[in-house]
Each structure stands twice: as structure tokens, then as C-alpha cells.
Amino acid sequence: MPSDSKDKRIGVFICHCGKNIAGGVDIEALLQSIRETPGVKFVAENRYSCSEDGQIDIQNAIQDQELDRVIIAACAPSLHLMTFQRCGESAGIEPSFVDLIDIRKWTMHGNPEKVDPDEALERSKKLIKQAVKRMSLKRVIPQVVVKTEPSVLVIGGGVAGLEAALDLADKGYEVNLVERLPTIGGKMALLYKVFPTNDCAPCILAPKTAYANIHPGINLLTYSEVTAVEGYIGNFSVKVTRKPRYINEDSCTGCGLCVEKCPQKVIDSVYSAGIGERKAIYIPYDLAIPKKAVIDDENCLYMKTGACRLCEDECPTDAIDFDQESRTIELKAGAIIVATGFDEYNPTEKTEYGYDRYDNVITQYQLARILDIDGPTKGKLLRPSDGKEPQNIAMIQCVGSRDENTNEYCSSICCMYALKHAQIIREMVLPDTEIYICYIDMRTAGKNFEAYYRRTRELGINFIRGRPGEIIEETDTKNLIMKVEDPDLGRLLNLEVEMVVLSCATLPSEGTEQLSGILGTALDENGFYQEVHPKLRPVETNVRGIYICGAAQGPKDIPDSIVQAKAAASCVDGELRKGEIKLPEFIVKTTGPDKEG
Amino acid sequence: MKPDDIPEDMPEDIPEDMPENISGDDSEETVQVPNLDPAFKYEVMRNEGAGGLKYCFACGACTASCPIHEIDHGFDPRKLARMVQLGMKDEVLSSPLIWYCSACRNCEQHCPQSVEFFNILNVLKNMAAEKGYAPYAWVVQTRHLMRTGMVFRTDEAWETRRKALSLPPLQLDGEKVRELIELSGLDELIVKKRP
Amino acid sequence: MIKLEEVYVEDFMSPGCVGCPAVKAMLEELSDELECELIIEEVDITVDATRAAQYGIMSVPAVAINGILKFVGLPDRKELKDAIIEELEG
Amino acid sequence: MNRYALFLGCTTPRYVFQYELSSRWVLKQLGIELIDIDDFACCGFNQIDLNKETGLLLAAMNLAVAEARGLNILTLCTSCAGALAEAAKKLKADPKKREGVNSKLQTVALEYRGNIEVKHISRVLYEDIGVEKIEEAVKTDLSGLRAAPHYGCHYLKPEWISAGFDEPDAPQTLHQLISATGAVPISYETSNLCCGGKTFPISRDTTLSLVNRKLNNLKTKEIDCMVLQCPTCYLMYGEMQKQINKRFGEEHEVPVLLYPQLLGLALGGNPQTDLGLDLNAIPLDGIMARIAKSDQD
Known part of the structure; x- marks a missing residue:
């Protein structure tokens, strides 16, 4: 049957989105132009298309006008395409014959793409006409039902990945947990204590890592990397490269x-x-x-x-095996969760703070390791230059964050970890050491975080609302001198301290770009994984069946990482629990193991 | 305009028309917001290199890096940026503050928001000069420039000295410079009287 | 016989993609060669990621014809032509 | 052989003869040909304060003059280097701006097309000659001479001017150039502190306090001299010491050398006729005695 647009009954609905669209484009002119567009049978406007009333109006029009295809000109498909597909489906329209196109980006205040009303009108006309054309030629997409694998690949063995893995394993899925390093636990295992409760990190993490280790539903693949992914939701096939430990894991007892x-x-x-x-x-x-x-x-x-x-x-068990080689294994996965976490920014390029030049300038992550009683210094805080206990310490916030020259975003956890380290030093390590925190804005917006900030103030920590321009090392003493304007005092402080700790930005973990290339997932402008919608669909990616959680999606603390991990696990369960899934035939044909060609 | 047309009362040598220090200028007076000029910041930001002012979050890295501030806290980049943002136009432009910058450009070097304060200050100085607030030192330099192409006074003793050291003589011709100065209107500006 | 009709082609590409210009060139050639109106829409997946997601596209180049994803990866010229003809014939 | 148009600026030929003398001599020894150009005038560094456009026009005029002769510019003054390089980069990147400038330059029969590079003398020494070649050319051993480097702000900033060459917050090139002569560069806390030269005509008190800060810091270091590369910085640290001593009751007597003077000593130049050491405000007898002694050894 030749495609014939004359047979199609296309309806176009233009949404005002309150004033978001109506305030930036001449709706009447747009309606007029679309009415005259060949192939359009019906045109209407809605104040809020997505509201219950708006959806009922669309459904009524579908029935009254006998529409068989609809285009809603409103907001981004990532926001509401599914809403309108469901709306159309209940009025008897095939989901693929419902399209949502975004004309709001050109009219909404605060949107970087906003243009003037004339331009918005022209662009909207063009986009709607194009969608009409596309829709008029579109054919029913054949759907097929495929079986789904009851297994999940979790990439990243930090707290987010662990939480997701445990949730899914407890629900009965087989979980392959891939970790690049030789041990699971991620960054959290190395933070000594965690805010806002000051629990010791191992105390709350170790039960999870230990449970993951013995859980019959979890297969730990440490010292391994995902090197290839093919397929589609329900039927991914994954290649994992296992680096050689040169140790027979079964015989090694960890005796040391x-x-x-x-x-x-x-x-x-x-x-x-x-x-x-x-x-x-x-x-x-x-x-x-x-x-x-x-x-x-x-x-x-x-x-x-x-x-x-x-x-x-x-070795008492003959576990050493120098002949071990890297090997690649293949896995099946119904869904994939990416929880690859973050890395700390290397502040060397902020030359004004002399991180690589001055012995006594360290980062907060280094400080966390120093403070850890099981860490490299067994919890002793000594100056790198001379092994002396520092009498005073300055912390500088926003190093490599909120900085046009490096990373523009707020790293969100640095205020809190600086407070945490200040508390630990004051209460447990060096009670007489004076601590100065130089900040731009103190951001403590999580639950119980303000109380944590208050508690830090109670301990007599000094807060200076100013950013030091540069750090100068006193050659003989290796002390560090910085000037900082204290607006609360209205004077310049010449701050000389024995140690400086830089609160560095959180970056997407190393290898994020490579992995996202393997997965076909999009990254945002800062290099973190891009969610489908920041508010409504925060753990889904552009690839159906691949989900994100934790700091891989953006800087975040442990509570938020856990929340996202549970959300991602819940999404996976929602898709896989029936054991089968309805998908467009072409997805199965072009991306599956039976793909053409 | 010929350099000799510059009024006689303009001193030949550089006088110190600026206060020795400006710290004492700290006014305790309450700022009357309704009297401010809210359009001032836009007037400033319209200029090339000054648009970054809108990104200033007042962290003070500029002030902390400023060598002049350290000597004389009356000169305070963060505060000047604030005054412009609030619209304290008359106070900013008439103040000797803006002329104390040594142009080291540390403020711009250390700013996390890429606010080019050096450029912003330059816009303020240009505006102040428009109004007749140019410091004598710069006016006198410009006058020399129009005569000889160099900003300093030259004399015979100096020429003899160069000759004695076997340094080549310098062609002192302000003609082209004068034409360019006149084209850009700087000659009119340096004879303006202070308000 | 090919009927004189329209076909709507969505050409998914991204700025850094190596194979994408070749697909674009092929489509332009076919548009002259086939006696039909080939409506080609270039979709930059870095700008419109959602459209790509609707099709489940994980890499570019990719081509959808009349709303049906036909190719992921660089298609053979003959395959591409056949796919368009197949659509024309319905 | 490398050729440059020598841009003297205002301060050097007027007040710092020894910088001009030693620069000319040193560059000649190292095979850099300097062309004197009569049509050069002030770079416009201070004029931007009063009128940005005038400043840019003056810079562009000088660039056009050199371009017409097919020569890149070598400056002695860091501020001239900064002002000219900034103008050159801006006018190269922005054809519209260049057009506007040229419409005015037309009246003095000049045009700037955007093909000029501007380098400070130390950058020429570092990039065109190179530290190794300088080391090879050294005739007089200056080893053990402890020299505190001072870079000068506009040698380094804005950052994009020195990009790929040096690093404003942790500069290295002058250190290396000093090492090449056998002398020892001594780091000190206030090394990046501005000389305040530009503020001097506005407020002597402020500027001299600033200069005094660095001199006081140097007092705590064991150094033989300060080494710098800008005529204004020289005036502030060299010529102003006596004023500072009088005004603040200090007893500074830090010898200050311009880098070409130091290099000239290493290359065996005549201290007076080639390098003008006798013109320096603070006597260099101590340094000269050291060199004479190491010559005898």
C-alpha cells in the first residue's frame, strides 16, 4: 500500500504551557499557519495539554474528529512524550502515532535557547510542519514480544552499585557486579567517617560489601572492566575483561x-x-x-x-600464578546499571595554590586517608614537610568547582566533608589545632546538615567568607601564607598556617567517556551521565534498559546515592519482572543478536 | 588642538593631586538605595570586556590578590564591583579610588568566575575621565605625548647624555600621535574641568 | 515499478561521527536518482537525544525511514536504496 | 639570523640607559639583529586609562609601523610587551575591530593587517636563543651569585599573553635564564608582588610602601642582587631605595641588575661601556669584586 497522506487524519495540539509558550509566541498566528498546512485535519490549543483537562480535550478531539495521529507542540519529549502516548492509547491511537515536539525551549524564560517572538513563531511553524510531514508518512511500527533475561549487570562496586546490586539480588535477579579495582567498596570505604552522622564508613559499608560477597545472587567480578555491550533491553550481551591478579582467588586466604x-x-x-x-x-x-x-x-x-x-x-596455599592472563568473559543481562562514581579533581592546574609545589598543601581526599585510623598514617595528622603536628590548618573550598576556568558546577559534597574533617581533627586528632575554612558560600542543604554545620561552629572552627587569591610558601618554615579578605571584619587577613587542605571538585570517574561510548549513553556538558529528565526521570538514560545512579550521574553524597540506587533497581525490576517485554520490531532486528546484515 | 593650546595652569611636572592614602574615605554613612542609579551596572557592562561583572559572586579572590589593597585597604576590587552593581555611580566615578590600581591583573588571574576586573576598572576610569576626573599625572603624560610621542618630558641634557653613552638619537615627533589622539577625542578630554 | 511518492528519512548523526557524512552524501545521491520525493531530516543526536532514544539508537550513523529504524551503522548503498524502495512500495 | 624591530618605549630611553646599552650589546653577541625605527611612539599603556580607544590606536600604530617593514617587535619594557601583544592578539582575532582601527590609522597613512608578533627581550632569549645556547656562550663564571628574580606583571599577565610560554602563578623562564649564566635564582615569598610602578604618579606613599614590602622580604634572604627585566620595575626597586630609606627609616642597599646586565657579565662584556653598570643606583661593587675574584681563581 503506498503511503498516502490524504488518508491520514492528523490532529495538532498547541499547548500554551501557561505563559511559558503563550507568552513568547503569537499562538493565534501559529494556529492559523498550522490550519493551512496540508495534511492537518484538526488544530486546537490547550492551556496545559498535560493536565487532566488538557488530556481529556485531546481524547475528545481524537474521537469527535476521528483522528488517527496526533502531534502535541509543547515541551520536551523527554518530559511528557510518555504521558501523551498513554493519553492517545486510551483514545485508541497507536503510541508511535503520537508525537511531542518541543516549541517551548524557544519561548521559556531562563532557557538558554530562548529567541524573540518572531523567530519563535517561524521556528515553531517549521518544526510542526516537519512533524506533520513525518507523521503523515509514518507507518505502524510492528511490535514484537521478546523474553527478558532475569539478570542485571551493575558497573561499579561503590556504595551506589552495591545498593542496587543487593536490592536486585534480594528480589531474585542474578547480578553480575563489575568493579575496575581489586576490591569493592569504592570511595566510601576510604572516607573514614561519613556525614552527617559521623558513622565510621566501614561500619555501615562493610555489612554491605560482606553480604554482597556471600550473596548467592551476586557474582563479584573485581579487577574487571566492561569492554563491549550489544543488544537491547531484556537482552544485552556484555563482554567483561578480567585483568590478571596473578593469584588464584579460590586458594588465596588473604593471610598476607x-x-x-x-x-x-x-x-x-x-x-x-x-x-x-x-x-x-x-x-x-x-x-x-x-x-x-x-x-x-x-x-x-x-x-x-x-x-x-x-x-x-x-604462599602457604600455592595461590600465586604468574602465568595468569587477561581473559574476556561473556555475560547476558536484561538491564544494566551504571554506578561508576567520581574522582577527585587534581588541583595542580590551579597553580596559585601550589598543590604540586608546596609539601604542606594536600587535598581533602588525602586528609581523609590521613585521618583514617586504618589508613597510611594510622590516623596521625602530621605535616608532610617535617612530620610535625600542624598547629593551624586552612581549608579552601571550591577548588576546581564553581570556577569558569575549570568546572563550573558546584560539587555539592565539599562543604560537608570539610565540616566533617574539621570536626574529626578538633574532636579526635588535634584538639588544639586552629582550623580556618575559607568558603564562598556554605551549602549545607541536606537533611540534618544544618545541625551538622551548627555543631562545627560550636567546636570553634573559624569560617571566613572569602577566597584566598594565592598561597605562598614561607621558604624556611614551609608554612603557607595566604591573604584573604574577611568581609565580616572588613579587613584583609594575612593567614599563615602550617597546612592547607584543598576541597577539590568531584569529577566523573576516569574512563566515564570510554564506557559511555561502549554503552551508547549520553553525557552531560560536565561529563557526567545524562539522565532523561533531571526531575521526572533522574535514573534513566537515553538507552532503554540502561540506568544510572550515584555520583556517575552528578556530584552527590551517600544518602542521595543510595536513593538513586534504589530507584534504578526499582526501574530495572519494573521492566524485567514479567519476563517478557513488548518492543518495536526494528529495535530487535537492528540491535539484537539476530540483527540483519 | 596643538599641545601648546593646553591651558597654562596645567602644571608641567606631575603634581600629586591624589590623596596619599584613601583608607580614610571609608564612609560610615548609610547608602540611600532610592538615590542610586540601577542602570549604571548595565552602562558599565555594555563595554567590551566588562560583561563578566554579572557573574561576580563576591568571593573576594580579587581583593585578596590585590597588592594595592594590602597597602591601602581603601582600594578594594570586591567593594568597587559591589558599588557598581548597586548603582553608586557618582560615588564611584568621582572617587580617587579607581586610579590607584597598579594594573598587575592578579584580580583577573585568580577570579573563579572570569570576571575581568581590570577591564571593568578601565571602563570606570574612562567614564570618570569623560566627566573630567582624569588625574593630572595622566593629563601631563598625554601632553608630552602630543609633543614628542613619549610620555616624559625631554630636554637637551638628556639628549647629550644619550650621545655620551653612544646611544642612538631618538626622533621625537609627536605629529602622528597627536593626530590619533585628536581623532579619538582624548585631546578634548584632558582639558575638561573637574565637576 | 516505483510509484512517485514521498518517503521521510531521518538521518541520525553527530558532529564528531566519521561515517555520518557518507550517509548524508548517499541520501542526497539517491534523492536525485529515485523518482520520488525524499524528505531528509538530519537529526543531531547531541541536540535531540530523545528522538534517538525513541528509536533505541545507541550509535550513529543510523537511518529511519517513514518512522521505522532501518540501519544502525554505515549502510551499504544498495541496501539503503532497497530499503527506500521497499518503503515506497509499502 | 633573527631580526627584530627594537621597541624602546618611553621609560628605558629616558631613564634606564643601562638597560638599553646592555640589551643592545647582549643581543648583538647572541646574533639577534635589532632595527631601530624612528616612527615608533608610546605603546599607549597608560592612555587606556583615559580612553581605551586611544590606547588601542597607539598600540596599533606601532604594530603597523613594524609590519610595514616586515619585522616582529622586541620590547625591553614588560608593559610595552603586554600592551602591544594584547592589541596584536585582539586585532588579529577580530577583523571588525581591525577595520575600525584602520579607518583611523588611514589618516596617518598606516594600516595594520594583523601579522605581527611582539616579544619581550627575555622571551626572545628564552625561545629564539634558548637556555642551552646561552649556557654555551658564557665566558665568565657567575656561579654562586645569588640572584632574586622579579618578573614584572605584564611579562606574564593576562594569562593568555604568556600561554604556552610561562605560567603567571609559578613562573620559570627568568629563573632558567638566570641559571644559564651560572648564577643561582633564589625564590622568595613576595617574588610575584607587583612593583606598583603604575601607581607611583598617583600615590608615592602607596607605591613606596609596596616596594618596601618586597625589599623587606629580600632582607631576610641571603642574596647578592635582584634581577629584573623591566625599566619601571628597575626604577621602583633600584632608584627608589634611597627615598624609601629616608621615608620609612630603612637601610636597604640591594643591588639591582637588569637581566641583560647579568647576562652581559657572563658573556664577558665591559661593565661600563657595554653594560652601563656604573649607572645603577645601588653600587655593584660587591658583585664586581666577586666576579674579579672568581676570574683570578
Whole structure:
């Protein structure tokens, strides 16, 4: 049957969106122009198309005018396309014959794409006419029902990924949890204490990591990376590359004798933020899950020079296996959750703060490792330059955040972790040390966060509302001098301290861009995973069946990461619980294992 | 206008027409908001390089980096930016404050919001000069410039000195410079009387 | 015989995409070659991610004809032509 | 052989003869040819304060003069370098602005097309000659001479002027140029502090206090001299020490060398006739004695 637009009965509904659209474009002129467009049978306007009344009007028009296709010119499809597809479906219209096009972006105040009314009218006309044309030629998309895999791939073994994995495993799904590092637990495991409760991080995380380790529904794939993903919701096939640990995981008991014997020391940039050392064979930390050794092949003497193998002699269970090689395994997944977290910004490029030049300038993540009683310094806070206890410390907020030259966004957690570290130092480590927090705005908007801020003030921490221009190191003492204007005092402070801690921005974790390329998911302007809609669909991505949670989606704290992880798990369950799913045939044909060509 | 047309009462050497320090200017007086000029900030921001003012979140990195502020706290970039934002036009333009900048550009270097305060201050100085507030030092320099193409007074002793050191003689011709100064209206500006 | 009709082609692309210009060129050639009106809409997925999501498109180039996704990846010229003809014939 | 149009500016030829002398001599030794151009005038650095357009016109005029002769510009003054380089970059990037400027330059029979590079003398030494070549050319051993570098603001800022060459908050090039002579660059806390030269005609008190701050910081360091690369900075730190001592009751006597003077000593130049060391406000006897001594050793 030849496609013939004359047969189609297309209705166009133009939404005022209150004044958001009506205030920026001449609706009457737009209606007039669309009425005259060939192929359009019916045109109407709504004050709020998405409201109950608006939807009833659309449904009535569909029935009265015998429409078989509708176009709603209103807001972004990511916001309400599903709303209108459901609305059309209950009036008997095939979902693919309902289209929502965004004419609001050109008229809404505060939208960067806003244009003047004449331009908005021209653009709206053009976009609606194009949609009419497209709709008039559109054919029914054949739908097929496919079985879905009852398994889920979770990428990232930090607190968000763990929470999602545990939720889904408890619901009966088989979960493959892929973690790039040799241990799960992510950043949270290394934060010592967490706000706003000051629980010790391992105390609330270890039960989760331990449970994940023994849960029959969870398959831990540590020291592994996702290298390929194909397919579609319900039927993804995934390749995971497992890096060689050079340890037989089944025999290793985590006794640590090999580590003791290993002669090769290496600066540990991952688990102790460059503050402490580890061996070339190592167990990341005491509470590591799985507690298995791993050989760092770049630094192992035997790997480099062909001589040593002391660990092998020492191992009581013969678990060392130098012949292990990287291998790739294939997995099935009905859905994928991305929880790849964040990395701390490296402040070297903020040369005015001298991070790489001055010994006594460190980052908050480094401070967290220093304060940790199980960390590289066993909780002792000493100056890197001379091992002295600092008598005073300054913290500088927004380093690499809210900064046009680096990252424009607010990293959202830095105010709170600075408060946390100030509390720990004052209460548990060096009670007599004076602490100055130089901030631009103090942002403590979470539940119980203001009380936490108040508590920090009670402890006598000094808050200075000013940003130091630069830090200068006093050559002899290695003290750090910075000038900061204190507007509350109306005077310039010459702040000389023995140590400076930079509260650095949160960045998308390393490898985010690469992984998003593998997944086909979009990233936002800051490099974090892009959600479909920031308010209404915060854990869905542009790829159906792939969800995001935690700091991978944007800077956030632990409570919010947990909330998102549960939301993502719930989305997955919603899609997979029936065991089958109705999908457009072309998706199955073009992206599935039976795809054409 | 010929350089010699510049009025005689304009001093030949640089006089100190600015107060030695400006810290004492800190006014305790309440700012009367209805008397302010809310359009002033737009007037400033319209100029090239000054649009960044709208992004200032008053963190004070500029003031903290300012060498002049450290010596004389009367000069305060954060405060000046605030005065412009609020519309304290007359107070800003008539104040000697704006001329104290040493042009080191630290403010711009350390600003996290890329507010180019150096450029904003330059706009303010241009506006003030329009109104006749140009400091004598700059006026005198301009006058020399129109005569010789150099901003300093030159004399025979100086020329003899150069010769003695085997340095090449300099062609001192202000002709082209004068034409350009006249084209851009700076010659009119330097004879303006202060309000 | 090909009927003289219209076909609506959505050409999904992105600015950095290597294969996308080739698809665009092919479509323009076919538009001259086939005796039909080929309406080509270029959809930049970095600007309109939702449209791509509606089709489940995970990579570009991709081509949808009359609302049906036909190709993901660079199509063969003959395949592309056949797919358009198939649509014309309904 | 590299050729540059020598842009003297106003301050150097008027007040800092030794900078001009030593620069000419040093560049000649290293094979850089300087062309003197009569038509150069003030760079417009201060005039932007009164009228931005005038400042830009003056800079553009100088750029056009050099361009007409097919020469890039070498400046001695950091402020001239900054003003001219900033104008050159802006006019290159913005054809409309260039058109506007040229419509005025027309009246003095000039046109600027946007093809000029402007470099400060130290940048020429660093980039065109290079630290290694300088090291090779050194004849007199200056090792052990402790020199505190002062860069000068407009050598580095705005950041995009020095991009790819040096780093405003942690500059290195002058340190390296000093090391190349055998002398030891000594870092000190106030090294990036502005000399305040521009504020001097407005408020002497403010400026001299600022200069005094750096001199007081240097007092705590074991240094033989300060080394700088701008005539205004020289006037502030070199010529003003006596005034500061009188005004603030200090006892500063820090020898101040312009970098080409230091380099000239290393290259074996005559201290008086080639380098004008006798013209420096603070006597350099101590340094000269050291060099003489190390020569004998």
C-alpha cells in the first residue's frame, strides 16, 4: 500500500504551557499557519495539554474528529512524550502515532535557547510542519514480544552499585557486579567517617560489601572492566575483561604472608591517595572484599626483571600464578546499571595554590586517608614537610568547582566533608589545632546538615567568607601564607598556617567517556551521565534498559546515592519482572543478536 | 588642538593631586538605595570586556590578590564591583579610588568566575575621565605625548647624555600621535574641568 | 515499478561521527536518482537525544525511514536504496 | 639570523640607559639583529586609562609601523610587551575591530593587517636563543651569585599573553635564564608582588610602601642582587631605595641588575661601556669584586 497522506487524519495540539509558550509566541498566528498546512485535519490549543483537562480535550478531539495521529507542540519529549502516548492509547491511537515536539525551549524564560517572538513563531511553524510531514508518512511500527533475561549487570562496586546490586539480588535477579579495582567498596570505604552522622564508613559499608560477597545472587567480578555491550533491553550481551591478579582467588586466604615478603615498595596512589606505600603484591586494605592478594604487574620485580618470586615461596596455599592472563568473559543481562562514581579533581592546574609545589598543601581526599585510623598514617595528622603536628590548618573550598576556568558546577559534597574533617581533627586528632575554612558560600542543604554545620561552629572552627587569591610558601618554615579578605571584619587577613587542605571538585570517574561510548549513553556538558529528565526521570538514560545512579550521574553524597540506587533497581525490576517485554520490531532486528546484515 | 593650546595652569611636572592614602574615605554613612542609579551596572557592562561583572559572586579572590589593597585597604576590587552593581555611580566615578590600581591583573588571574576586573576598572576610569576626573599625572603624560610621542618630558641634557653613552638619537615627533589622539577625542578630554 | 511518492528519512548523526557524512552524501545521491520525493531530516543526536532514544539508537550513523529504524551503522548503498524502495512500495 | 624591530618605549630611553646599552650589546653577541625605527611612539599603556580607544590606536600604530617593514617587535619594557601583544592578539582575532582601527590609522597613512608578533627581550632569549645556547656562550663564571628574580606583571599577565610560554602563578623562564649564566635564582615569598610602578604618579606613599614590602622580604634572604627585566620595575626597586630609606627609616642597599646586565657579565662584556653598570643606583661593587675574584681563581 503506498503511503498516502490524504488518508491520514492528523490532529495538532498547541499547548500554551501557561505563559511559558503563550507568552513568547503569537499562538493565534501559529494556529492559523498550522490550519493551512496540508495534511492537518484538526488544530486546537490547550492551556496545559498535560493536565487532566488538557488530556481529556485531546481524547475528545481524537474521537469527535476521528483522528488517527496526533502531534502535541509543547515541551520536551523527554518530559511528557510518555504521558501523551498513554493519553492517545486510551483514545485508541497507536503510541508511535503520537508525537511531542518541543516549541517551548524557544519561548521559556531562563532557557538558554530562548529567541524573540518572531523567530519563535517561524521556528515553531517549521518544526510542526516537519512533524506533520513525518507523521503523515509514518507507518505502524510492528511490535514484537521478546523474553527478558532475569539478570542485571551493575558497573561499579561503590556504595551506589552495591545498593542496587543487593536490592536486585534480594528480589531474585542474578547480578553480575563489575568493579575496575581489586576490591569493592569504592570511595566510601576510604572516607573514614561519613556525614552527617559521623558513622565510621566501614561500619555501615562493610555489612554491605560482606553480604554482597556471600550473596548467592551476586557474582563479584573485581579487577574487571566492561569492554563491549550489544543488544537491547531484556537482552544485552556484555563482554567483561578480567585483568590478571596473578593469584588464584579460590586458594588465596588473604593471610598476607606474601605481602610481608615482597621487597618492592610502591607509592599507593589509589588506596592511600599517594600518602602511603604498598608492596608490588598487596591486599588493598584490611576490610577489602574480596580479601585476596593482587600483583601489580607494572612494579613486580619478577615481572620486570625475571628474578624474585619470593611471594611464591612464601604462599602457604600455592595461590600465586604468574602465568595468569587477561581473559574476556561473556555475560547476558536484561538491564544494566551504571554506578561508576567520581574522582577527585587534581588541583595542580590551579597553580596559585601550589598543590604540586608546596609539601604542606594536600587535598581533602588525602586528609581523609590521613585521618583514617586504618589508613597510611594510622590516623596521625602530621605535616608532610617535617612530620610535625600542624598547629593551624586552612581549608579552601571550591577548588576546581564553581570556577569558569575549570568546572563550573558546584560539587555539592565539599562543604560537608570539610565540616566533617574539621570536626574529626578538633574532636579526635588535634584538639588544639586552629582550623580556618575559607568558603564562598556554605551549602549545607541536606537533611540534618544544618545541625551538622551548627555543631562545627560550636567546636570553634573559624569560617571566613572569602577566597584566598594565592598561597605562598614561607621558604624556611614551609608554612603557607595566604591573604584573604574577611568581609565580616572588613579587613584583609594575612593567614599563615602550617597546612592547607584543598576541597577539590568531584569529577566523573576516569574512563566515564570510554564506557559511555561502549554503552551508547549520553553525557552531560560536565561529563557526567545524562539522565532523561533531571526531575521526572533522574535514573534513566537515553538507552532503554540502561540506568544510572550515584555520583556517575552528578556530584552527590551517600544518602542521595543510595536513593538513586534504589530507584534504578526499582526501574530495572519494573521492566524485567514479567519476563517478557513488548518492543518495536526494528529495535530487535537492528540491535539484537539476530540483527540483519 | 596643538599641545601648546593646553591651558597654562596645567602644571608641567606631575603634581600629586591624589590623596596619599584613601583608607580614610571609608564612609560610615548609610547608602540611600532610592538615590542610586540601577542602570549604571548595565552602562558599565555594555563595554567590551566588562560583561563578566554579572557573574561576580563576591568571593573576594580579587581583593585578596590585590597588592594595592594590602597597602591601602581603601582600594578594594570586591567593594568597587559591589558599588557598581548597586548603582553608586557618582560615588564611584568621582572617587580617587579607581586610579590607584597598579594594573598587575592578579584580580583577573585568580577570579573563579572570569570576571575581568581590570577591564571593568578601565571602563570606570574612562567614564570618570569623560566627566573630567582624569588625574593630572595622566593629563601631563598625554601632553608630552602630543609633543614628542613619549610620555616624559625631554630636554637637551638628556639628549647629550644619550650621545655620551653612544646611544642612538631618538626622533621625537609627536605629529602622528597627536593626530590619533585628536581623532579619538582624548585631546578634548584632558582639558575638561573637574565637576 | 516505483510509484512517485514521498518517503521521510531521518538521518541520525553527530558532529564528531566519521561515517555520518557518507550517509548524508548517499541520501542526497539517491534523492536525485529515485523518482520520488525524499524528505531528509538530519537529526543531531547531541541536540535531540530523545528522538534517538525513541528509536533505541545507541550509535550513529543510523537511518529511519517513514518512522521505522532501518540501519544502525554505515549502510551499504544498495541496501539503503532497497530499503527506500521497499518503503515506497509499502 | 633573527631580526627584530627594537621597541624602546618611553621609560628605558629616558631613564634606564643601562638597560638599553646592555640589551643592545647582549643581543648583538647572541646574533639577534635589532632595527631601530624612528616612527615608533608610546605603546599607549597608560592612555587606556583615559580612553581605551586611544590606547588601542597607539598600540596599533606601532604594530603597523613594524609590519610595514616586515619585522616582529622586541620590547625591553614588560608593559610595552603586554600592551602591544594584547592589541596584536585582539586585532588579529577580530577583523571588525581591525577595520575600525584602520579607518583611523588611514589618516596617518598606516594600516595594520594583523601579522605581527611582539616579544619581550627575555622571551626572545628564552625561545629564539634558548637556555642551552646561552649556557654555551658564557665566558665568565657567575656561579654562586645569588640572584632574586622579579618578573614584572605584564611579562606574564593576562594569562593568555604568556600561554604556552610561562605560567603567571609559578613562573620559570627568568629563573632558567638566570641559571644559564651560572648564577643561582633564589625564590622568595613576595617574588610575584607587583612593583606598583603604575601607581607611583598617583600615590608615592602607596607605591613606596609596596616596594618596601618586597625589599623587606629580600632582607631576610641571603642574596647578592635582584634581577629584573623591566625599566619601571628597575626604577621602583633600584632608584627608589634611597627615598624609601629616608621615608620609612630603612637601610636597604640591594643591588639591582637588569637581566641583560647579568647576562652581559657572563658573556664577558665591559661593565661600563657595554653594560652601563656604573649607572645603577645601588653600587655593584660587591658583585664586581666577586666576579674579579672568581676570574683570578
